[in-house]
Amino acid sequence: MKSIYLLLITLCLVYSCKEDKSSSENIKKESSPSIKLSSNRTNLNISVLLDLSDRINPDKYPNPAMEYYERDLGYIHSIAESFEWHLRNKKSIKINDHIQLYIDPEPSDSDLNKKINMLNMTFTKDNAKKDYITQTSVLYDSITKLIYKSAIKDNHYVGSDIWGFFKTNVEDFCIDKDHRNILVVLTDGYLYHKDAKLREKNLTSYLTPQVVKSFRLNTSKWKDIIENKNYGFISTKDNLQDLEVLVLGINPDNKNPYEQDVLFKYWKDWLSNMNVKDFEIKTASLPANMDKIIKDFILKD
Template sequence: MKNKIYIITILLLVFLSCKNNSEKKEVKAAENLKQAKRESANENLNISFLLDLSDRIDPKKYPNEAMEYYLRDVAYIKTVSEAFITHMATKKVRYMDDKIQLYFDPEPKNQNINKISTELRYDINRHNVTLETLDQLKSSYSLNPLEIYDLAISDNKYVGSDTWRFFKTKVKDYCIEQDHRNILIVLTDGYIYHKDTKIKEANLTTYLTPQVIRSFKLNNKDWKDRMDKEQFGFIPATTDLSKLEVLVLGINPDNKNPYEEEVIIKYWSDWFDTMKVGRYQIKTTGLPSNLDNIVKEFILN
């Protein structure tokens, strides 16, 4: 009788031990899955472009012998798309959930431009990813942006850039996705102006032009002291952009003011800080070959 009780006890202990180990394995597997999903979410890219199609891209008004400014934009876009494809190539298919798209503000009246921008919207996930899709994306981002700029220049109807309004009313809805790393690429010369968005509150504005910088007397060696003391800058357009990273490319200051570049960069930096942008870099226009590594490092690291 004692032997039977002993055997039953041993079997019960073995059963409970096995059950406990099985439950631990299930819990561990569930934790590993959750961790994998979290890591995957952090690697999901959501890249947006905001193009400034104001007269800054006009090769007649602002010619550049080294490389026209609109062609620099096209090359920057291509570099970003290459980084996006490189990122996709490093991911396992089951974790793919990555997006890339392109915006303007205001939207061009040319329907062909809007049609092309729609064709540059890609949402790639494990259900639709193929080598053909990635090849199509690569081809689209190599060719279509140039067509957009060619059409905008041919139209010759430059209505300014309402970048401030985009940040106020659209950036959170258009450029920020949950469980993604959200990156906005802004292609601009650094000046902001639109006839329908001219707001001034004390020394804060929704616009910035070379004329404004001169009128604020930010064109001498004391510009920074004056800017800080009298609180010149952009009006904050929104709050808490901590889930957004912004890369500004193409800053092109008026060469009549030796301090113009620093003033523009401070305007943008203070603006991003006030809106609590998660991470940002602001780069002066340069040959795309010189900025290639900088752009790819921003996106891939």
């Protein structure tokens, strides 16, 4: 099994380098040495959900400091590296840990889906050798770069069905018994998918800058309006007490000085109403600034 993964990793890296040598230089950093943690660690089950909507389009939303898709790649590296540190500090006999990545809707490219399946990794006492563990971030770095490059090249953005993922898949895909279940969502904070546009009074399955404006949430009275008119996301669950959620990449429309507050309010209310055990919501800061925040969230025990 290990030899097969190492071969696949090598092939992915070769292909990735042919695709774009320069972009990896923007997010690649020296692998950090493993830190000392308690060896009596809870089993981890980490899921990563990608928002591949047009928020990652460098032409539509350019950022001279670092493109948003490159920030995502940096966050993913920190997530995978945290998982590695966790494993390297556990007693081998107690290792029973998972990490996986999801895109909703799934890409139509079957070859790309095969690569995504490679990111569904399970470690037990039988395969958790150091040289295999430390390939986790290598595999995640190379394959996620291919995913983002493919989405940008395709240039056909239909949105990301994050709301639908919580409604239909989060319990089955992201929650395992006797594990600490963490879902990391990489998104700008807006929800939209062409096949998930529901409204129940003032609750919706979507949120865009245009919706924020139409709800008149662009004044200093935004909070009063939300609470008085009961604006927010439609809650799809109320039993996610075994799930922790880390939302990364919030990127509000700069035309509204209160846009970030509105996005945070929507997400906090939604996650709270679903009884998520613990959550944090962060803006699209540079990966170097987010690295400690990500590791602190994942490695607390």
